[in-house]
Amino acid sequence: MVLAWNNVRTNRLGLAASFAAVLLAVTLVGGGGLVVAGAGARDELNGVIGLLVLSAVVSGFVSVFVVAGMLSLHVLRQRRTWALLRSVGMTPRQVSRLITAEALVVAVLAGAAGCVLAVPYAWVMSGFVRMTGLAPEGVPVEVTPWPFVVALVVGLAVTLLAARGAARKAVGVGPLEVLRESAAQRRILPWPRAVAGVMALAGGGGLLFLVPQVKATAAVPAGLGAAMVLCVGASALGPVVLRGAGWLVGLVVARFDPGAGMLAGSSLVTQPRRAMAAASPVMLTIALACTFLFAVSTGDAADGVVRTGPSAWAAPILVGSAVVYTVISVLNATAMTMAERGEEIRLLRTLGVKPRQLTRMVCWETLIVTCAGTLLGTGIAAAALTALGVAATGRPAFTYSVTQYAGLVLVCAASGLAGAVVSTRKARRGSLRPD
Structure with missing residues (x-):
């Protein structure tokens, strides 16, 4: 965890994209959950709930896709770093745990910020629903705990799944990879x-x-x-x-x-x-x-x-x-x-x-x-x-x-x-x- 925290601090640019992806995922899921919770209290908004849930599912899938891509890019960029760590004695299991720990640090920080941004996003979505006529009287936004819990769980789960796939790539890097200068990928x-x-x-x-x-x-x-x-x-x-x-x-x-x-x-x-x-x-x-x-x-x-x-x-x-x-x-x-x-x-x-x-x-x-x-x-x-x-x-x-x-x-x-x-x-x- 100490090494992971230091890596996150010194490689902010490389992990900024992953942070932004998790932040947006938690914001979208949490804000959508707050709007769904408000609409659930009114029977006439059942149709709106279905559309909002469908939109939230699409956002959740996109978050999995995007976070996985960002972490994979991070691992590819740090190929020689993983090879150097392997060459000084770090085992494949330790490399995998290090990448998972880095991802968890990013997920926790981004999740906390995303929960803060979820409330204003919910108000914006409620205004859009009223403006488009889907709910002429608007959708009340109720700040309840469970949308934040769901959003945090989604953010952590998405990040862990993405980290697991990225860790496989890092573990596959051999110690002698640090000496390789060719940019060509051997296995497409x-x-x-x-x-x-x-x-x-x-x-x-x-x-x-x-x-x-x-x-x-x-x-x-x-x-x-x-x-x-x-x-x-x-x-x-x-x-x-x-x-x-x-x-x-x-x-x-x-x-x-x-x-x-x-x-x-x-x-x-x-x-x-x-x-x-x-x-x-x-x-x-x-x-x-x-x-x-x-x-x-x-x-x-x-x-x-x-x-x-x-x-x-x-x-x-x-x-x-x-x-x-x-x-x-x-x-x-x-x-x-x-x-x-x-x-x-x-x-x-x-x-x-x-x-x-x-x-x-x-x-x-x-x-x-x-x-x-x-x-x-x-x-x-x-x-x-x-x-x-x-x-x-x-x-x-x-x-x-x-x-x-x-x-x-x-x-x-x-x-x-x-x-x-x-x-x-x-x-x-x-x-x-x-x-």
Whole structure:
């Protein structure tokens, strides 16, 4: 615990993304629980409770996904640190306990701050529900203990699950890894990850087959569940897709921008798992947000309902918290993946690559990663919405909004570009001496 606390204090930047992810998870779950507790006291708000619970479940799933990704990135960045500890005698079990202790320290600090922020978030959600007409008289916010308890348990459970997966990666680092200078990853897709990915895709496909056969009230939750399971499978198998995309798109980009395009494509081919860590939040945002938003519009079209005024913003607002969460994770993931490349970028500068070329390389790489995440998320959302369309209308068709879809893609791209450009500015334009 002493070593873990010192590591957290000295590596604040590396763990800041994990802290922010747990903080938002506790805030979303705790604030949503306070609103649900207030709505539960009034029978006329039963429909609102269902939507709020569904939104909270989506937020909880996103938190698991994002926290796991942030801790995995932290472990990958500290690869040589774990190898150094192994080389001086630390056992694999001690390394695993150290990572778990670090995660617990972050979870406790973030959980306490998240409980404080949950109350104002609940008031904001209550105001949005009243403004959109879902509850014209508003939802009373009751500050009761159990939403905070649930939020803290969710935060700790999510962090421990993520830490367990991250610890496996750290334990797999050998003592001689500290001497390895190559950036290439030797195993792009370990067999346990491949098996888990295939099983998740098969499970998601099975859930999609069941969506048209369940009750109408359970169709949307089942469709969202299928999308979540498919996201897990796509994230596990994604490095293979990104390596192919990096090679193919890199060739195309290199024709327009030879130097920067070639470097961007080579980076993705060399480090597809690192790139997938940045693409996963994009995929998650597109898949879940589109499934939730367009499932509502498909159901309205099937029932002949036309939403105007504030009620038209009900679905976007309910899914907005999860979207904001994943957008922040896009910023964090991109910044973390780019920040660890300071030495690589400085080496390229010593070889004659100009700062402008490095800026274009970073932008091209981010755009390729965003496109890959967008395509994966779009495919998952389209599959889930097709099943929901069959359940609602009997036909494999669904209603969608090009404006909302384009807005989500642009927000993800802008977030990724901002994180990449800001995090690499010092390496691209600063001193050539290492930190």
